[in-house]
Amino acid sequence: MTMGGETEVPEAGEEFRLRVRGWLAEQLGGEFSDVVDTGGPGHEDEALERRRAWERRLGSEGWIGLGWPTEHGGGGASLARQVVFHEEYAAAGGPGRLMHMSEQLLGPTLLAHGSDDQRRRFLPGILAGEDLWCQGYSEPGAGSDLASVRTRAVREGEEYVLTGQKVWTSLAHLADWIFVLARTDPDSTRHAGLSYLLVPLDQPGVEIRPIRQLTGTSEFNEVFFDGARTAAANRVGEEGDGWRVAMSTLGFERGVATLGQQIGFRREFDAALRLARANGAWADAELRNRLVRAWVRLRVMRYTALASLRSSGGGASGLEASLSKLQWAEWHRELGELAVDVAGTEALTVAPPYELTDEQTLFLFSRADTIYGGSNEVQRNIIAERLLGLPRG
Incomplete structure (x- = not known):
């Protein structure tokens, strides 16, 4: 019983598939042979520095943002070619991606809802494999029921000040930034009054506590905000429109x-x-x-x-x-x-x-x-x- 030869995306072209396969074989059979099959589910703590170097190599070779529009630095690849890349990557034993949240979630969200300034500022770091992002959605008491989030962001001049807690935040202990769903209208309930904010993690008022899992690793984290700040210019979409933006992110996920x-x-x-x-x-x-x-x-x-x-x-x-x-x-x-x-x-x-x-x-x-x-x-x-x-x- 096998599942080989199963790809039904001929429009991608055999030449492209062979190019992807050849590049992965060269890299994962050579300089990056030590990261093959590392970092998968339950093994998230493996070879972190080498996997960060691997992300930078993917970025320098144009494999990050493969399907993004070329005018925003992406590869402009068709859906079929994107499918081929992901299939060949997994088949070659490519390491668990540290840039998944950055490339597959935040990047497409900024392309769809971000301002021109936000795209110019944040997309290059993702495309280069440099800037790691994590997702600040779930909270104690607001996991699957995401509309119950209680983390608050109060506008003070040209900044938001955040107070609250996020939990089950994948790779927060490694990330540079976090995209946060927070309540900016204190009188609102449920889906209304939420905003989508981009928040730097390396600042006073942010505490990250890893959660040790049954597998012995600590992919998930608690993130506490106690007076953490981010510029109002880092809000994606209008104030109070965060639910729509957040649901768009989940669709990309x-x-x-x-x-x-x-x-x-x-x-x-x-x-x-x-x-x-x-x-x-x-x-x-x-x-x-x-x-x-x-x-x-x-x-x-x-x-x-x-x-x-x-x-x-x-x-x-x-x-x-x-x-x-x-x-x-x-x-x-x-x-x-x-x-x-x-x-x-x-x-x-x-x-x-x-x-x-x-x-x-x-x-x-x-x-x-x-x-x-x-x-x-x-x-x-x-x-x-x-x-x-x-x-x-």
Whole structure:
């Protein structure tokens, strides 16, 4: 059972695919061979300095912002070519991207909603692989229910002063900047009165506390604002229009990069399949059937994602994003369960002091998949209300 030769994007051109594949082979087989397969889910703390150097190399070679308009420094690549790059990157064992939030979330948001001054100021640092951004959305009590955010930003002259807390902030301990959804109207509730602010992290009034995870790493963080400041010119969109901008960012989050994510899923599946054949678990009819079902569902996810991206031009509507999130989150969590079942009793113990196998890391990390980025329960509510027309609540 394999999934090779599966790409259905011939309009990208074989020449482009071979160019991407050749460049990745040269870099990851040479100077950056030490970062191959590092930094994936559950291994976010691996080779940080080398992965920052890798991001700069991607930037200097024009591989960051591949699909951005050329007038803003991007590559102007078609959707098909972007898909090819993400697929080849994952297939080559490219390291976990430190620039994901910067390139895939903030950059497209600035292209869509930012001012000319904001684009000129912030996009070059992203394209160069230099400026790392993180996402300041979730809070205690306002995770999937994002409209309940309580972090406040008070206008004082030409600045906003922030007070509040964000949580589950991926890579905040490494980031230079954070894009924050904050309440600028103290009398507002829910979606109204929110603004989208770009805030530097290296300043007084910002405290970052890493959260140690089950995998032993600390990708997620708490971020506390106590009088932190940012210029009013760093507000994206109008004051009080932050919800619309933030939802646009979430649509970009579930855009073309999901195809690369699925190739990563395929690699994890292939590893579980190899283990099943090596340790005899393949002979178990139930495990064999679960492996087959996982393979089929992974193919379905790919076709669904391609169709969605083609119809939307590379982003995702709120409804499409919810359908996609629900689909891959459940699949990946079940793959984690399947991986440890294939490993058998070997998965029941951990080598001291806390050395996890790949199967154990996959299992523990994927428990969070159905929670972060909008819980499955919230995604089902969105689908019920917007697709099926069921009453709210």
